[in-house]
Amino acid sequence: MGKADKLLEQAKQHLEPDEVVEAAVMGAYEAKLMGNDTVRNGVLVATDRRVVFYAKKLGGFDLESFPFGKHLFV
Numbered sequence: 001m002g003k004a005d006k007l008l009e010q011a012k013q014h015l016e017p018d019e020v021v022e023a024a025v026m027g028a029y030e031a032k033l034m035g036n037d038t039v040r041n042g043v044l045v046a047t048d049r050r051v052v053f054y055a056k057k058l059g060g061f062d063l064e065s066f067p068f069g070k071h072l073f074v
Contacts, residue, residue: 007043011054014063020048029053031062 004026012021027044030037040062042055050067 004043007054007056008045010056011043011045011052014054015047022046022048027053
């Protein structure tokens with residue numbers, strides 16, 4: 001099992017029980033760690049209702065959620 005697959009399985013634990021994963025891809029984002037800029041690697045997950053970025057970190061995880069709004073897609 002690759003890193004992306006492992007992170008996706010961990011991210012799924014934070015989704016709603018009936019939420020469906022449509023696609024997932026490895027990615028990275030800039031973050032602050034102890035006042036310094038750093039890059040955090042994780043998985044970007046598109047579900048049937050939102051986009052979630054999940055990254056494992058020492059002692060826990062980062063999870064950011066971006067729900068779809070009516071205005072996002074036409």
